[in-house]
Amino acid sequence: SQTIHQWPATLVQPVGSPLSLECTVEGTSNPNLYWYRQAAGRGLQLLFYSVGIGQISSEVPQNLSASRPQDRQFILSSKKLLLSDSGFYLCAWMGTPRTGELFFGEGSRLTVL
Amino acid sequence: GIQVEQSPPDLILQEGANSTLRCNFSDSVNNLQWFHQNPWGQLINLFYIPSGTKQNGRLSATTVATERYSLLYISSSQTTDSGVYFCAVLNTNAGKSTFGDGTTLTVKP
Numbered sequence: 001s002q003t004i005h006q007w008p009a010t011l012v013q014p015v016g017s018p019l020s021l022e023c024t025v026e027g028t029s030n031p032n033l034y035w036y037r038q039a040a041g042r043g044l045q046l047l048f049y050s051v052g053i054g055q056i057s058s059e060v061p062q063n064l065s066a067s068r069p070q071d072r073q074f075i076l077s078s079k080k081l082l083l084s085d086s087g088f089y090l091c092a093w094m095g096t097p098r099t100g101e102l103f104f105g106e107g108s109r110l111t112v113l
Numbered sequence: 114g115i116q117v118e119q120s121p122p123d124l125i126l127q128e129g130a131n132s133t134l135r136c137n138f139s140d141s142v143n144n145l146q147w148f149h150q151n152p153w154g155q156l157i158n159l160f161y162i163p164s165g166t167k168q169n170g171r172l173s174a175t176t177v178a179t180e181r182y183s184l185l186y187i188s189s190s191q192t193t194d195s196g197v198y199f200c201a202v203l204n205t206n207a208g209k210s211t212f213g214d215g216t217t218l219t220v221k222p
Contacts, residue, residue: 038154099147101144
């Protein structure tokens with residue numbers, strides 16, 4: 001069966017420090033992958049999505065970037081964190097692009113101080 | 114892009130009560146999902162329901178695609194039902210899902 005994992009689960013970082021969140025999917029090949037962010041008490045905002053290795057689409061101009069170095073690996077990065085980058089980051093994969101069913105990882109909670 | 118509106122934004126129930134959550138969307142969609150976000154933040158898939166009606170225990174969902182809405186029914190609510198319920202719709206032409214702002218449900222014992 002397919003599984004999706006994110007790490008780290010919790011992260012506290014100072015302003016100006018770099019960031020790397022990792023997401024991996026097992027049990028499937030060539031999945032569509034997504035990074036969402038959820039600010040406290042708010043809905044989910046799509047940040048990036050990828051339909052294949054090296055293919056990244058950005059939804060919102062911001063301080064973050066994404067990369068997909070391998071088929072089942074999706075990485076969210078920043079060179080210098082801002083206070084506004086704090087939030088809950090969720091990685092998701094799409095079961096079948098035609099049906100569009102999304103499955104989420106456990107999430108990574110980032111606090112920037 | 115597609116607009117997704119969920120109502121009500123907040124709902125407080127006594128344990129054992131029933132409730133209906135609504136999701137309206139502004140354009141044709143190929144997929145609709147309901148999720149429950151538990152207190153730890155995890156998003157749990159409840160229903161994949163582009164049209165029709167599905168039931169899973171005390172929960173059921175109905176999507177009327179032609180009228181662009183979906184309903185999530187929770188019967189005999191329990192405190193463990195508390196959390197945020199999200200509706201998400203997909204337009205496969207765009208290749209991505211759009212989420213509503215969620216309904217925050219609190220079930221009191």
